[in-house]
Amino acid sequence: MELNRRTVIAGAAAAGIAASTLGSAAQAAPSATGSSPGRGKLLRELFGRLADGTKVHRWSLENGGTRLKVLSYGGVVQSLEVPDRRGRHANVSLGFGALDDYVASSPYFGALIGRYGNRIGRGRFTLDSRTYQLSVNDGDNSLHGGAKGFDKHVWDVEPFAEGSDVGLRLYRTSVDGEMGYPGTLRVKVTYTLTRRGEWRVDYEATTDRPTVVNLTSHVYWNLAGEGSGTIEDHELTIAASRYTPTDAGLIPTGELAKVAGTPFDFRRAKAVGRDIRAGHPQQVRAKGYDHNWVLDKGVTARPEHIATLRDPRSGRILRIATDQPGLQFYSGNFLDGTLTGTGGRTYRQGDALCLETQHFPDSPNHADFPSTVLRPGRTYRTTTVHSFGV
Numbered sequence: 112m113e114l115n116r117r118t119v120i121a122g123a124a125a126a127g128i129a130a131s132t133l134g135s136a137a138q139a140a141p142s143a144t145g146s147s148p149g150r151g152k153l154l155r156e157l158f159g160r161l162a163d164g165t166k167v168h169r170w171s172l173e174n175g176g177t178r179l180k181v182l183s184y185g186g187v188v189q190s191l192e193v194p195d196r197r198g199r200h201a202n203v204s205l206g207f208g209a210l211d212d213y214v215a216s217s218p219y220f221g222a223l224i225g226r227y228g229n230r231i232g233r234g235r236f237t238l239d240s241r242t243y244q245l246s247v248n249d250g251d252n253s254l255h256g257g258a259k260g261f262d263k264h265v266w267d268v269e270p271f272a273e274g275s276d277v278g279l280r281l282y283r284t285s286v287d288g289e290m291g292y293p294g295t296l297r298v299k300v301t302y303t304l305t306r307r308g309e310w311r312v313d314y315e316a317t318t319d320r321p322t323v324v325n326l327t328s329h330v331y332w333n334l335a336g337e338g339s340g341t342i343e344d345h346e347l348t349i350a351a352s353r354y355t356p357t358d359a360g361l362i363p364t365g366e367l368a369k370v371a372g373t374p375f376d377f378r379r380a381k382a383v384g385r386d387i388r389a390g391h392p393q394q395v396r397a398k399g400y401d402h403n404w405v406l407d408k409g410v411t412a413r414p415e416h417i418a419t420l421r422d423p424r425s426g427r428i429l430r431i432a433t434d435q436p437g438l439q440f441y442s443g444n445f446l447d448g449t450l451t452g453t454g455g456r457t458y459r460q461g462d463a464l465c466l467e468t469q470h471f472p473d474s475p476n477h478a479d480f481p482s483t484v485l486r487p488g489r490t491y492r493t494t495t496v497h498s499f500g501v
């Protein structure tokens with residue numbers, strides 16, 4: 112770690128430093144840390160190098176009691192700390208301490224996912240009478256953008272401070288044909304920490320040819336702290352009366368099934384573990400929950416509250432608002448004790464869960480699902496807000 116080269120901006124938001132000058136101010140600024148709730152703070156340090164020598168930086172941000180560490184590799188949320196009911200911070204997202212582990216074996220810990228969150232059946236879809244074959248990396252299917260998705264690229268990162276917010280703008284251009292997808296896709300993702308400690312994610316993309324796009328973030332949550340054990344006691348609420356059952360390859364069958372009377376009913380707060388061993392054929396197939404919930408609100412112009420996660424032990428609460436129509440709730444089924452995380456503890460099945468706001472999996476092959484098509488001249492825009500409390 113090149114600590115001597117780190118760059119720090121303390122109180123940048125409060126001082127009203129313009130986003131455009133922040134980059135150069137950062138280079139010149141002397142190091143300074145210290146916590147001052149409500150005063151935004153940003154710091155950059157070298158996290159590691161890829162095999163080809165490319166530098167990967169880690170940005171540390173703090174605002175309103177939330178501390179966020181983000182890598183330029185994959186836009187990965189490497190750490191997200193929030194206080195418990197006694198004001199004690201813990202890192203509530205799974206990750207690694209070293210870049211090599213992210214490159215070698217990350218199951219998308221904290222990463223930005225693109226071009227397409229979740230699966231596309233047989234990695235194939237037809238758009239405007241042309242059929243596209245995508246990179247297949249999950250049995251017969253394409254998962255999270257293919258073999259080298261957005262999670263495995265280094266993004267350009269630009270810090271900003273605006274009003275009382277601090278944040279990062281992450282950019283990358285995915286060339287025409289990357290992983291089989293048509294069109295040059297120019298992507299901008301903005302991570303904002305607000306003065307209230309919310310983590311807001313705004314996604315934008317444009318294309319020069321008709322294509323499909325479905326971006327999301329793959330944070331693995333454990334509100335008791337990463338490496339502290341199972342999330343089966345966490346209570347979850349999802350504002351969805353239906354979900355999309357899947358086939359053996361976890362591709363939606365096309366049915367929108369009712370959650371009423373099934374283990375998939377999270378319309379009222381329920382411990383994740385309560386029905387996880389109920390033996391429902393859909394759960395047996397997925398080794399737990401790994402499904403898309405059809406949010407009752409549908410696609411909305413603005414983010415609306417759709418899910419709440421609460422850890423009774425620490426009192427920490429995560430509330431999620433989105434404009435997207437779906438939520439992939441994945442109960443960490445494939446964590447198998449072979450990965451050792453940030454705090455030096457192994458991650459076992461059910462030690463975290465993901466709540467990925469997105470369009471439905473395999474939408475390009477289901478004409479009746481909300482469309483994921485993006486055409487030239489249009490801008491893909493979507494927002495998800497994570498609020499923390501006790």
Ligand code: BGC
Nearest residue numbers: 218219229401439441445467
């Ligand atoms: C998928 C899972 C997958 C996990 C990690 C989730 O979004 O739904 O099936 O195993 O990501 O790859």
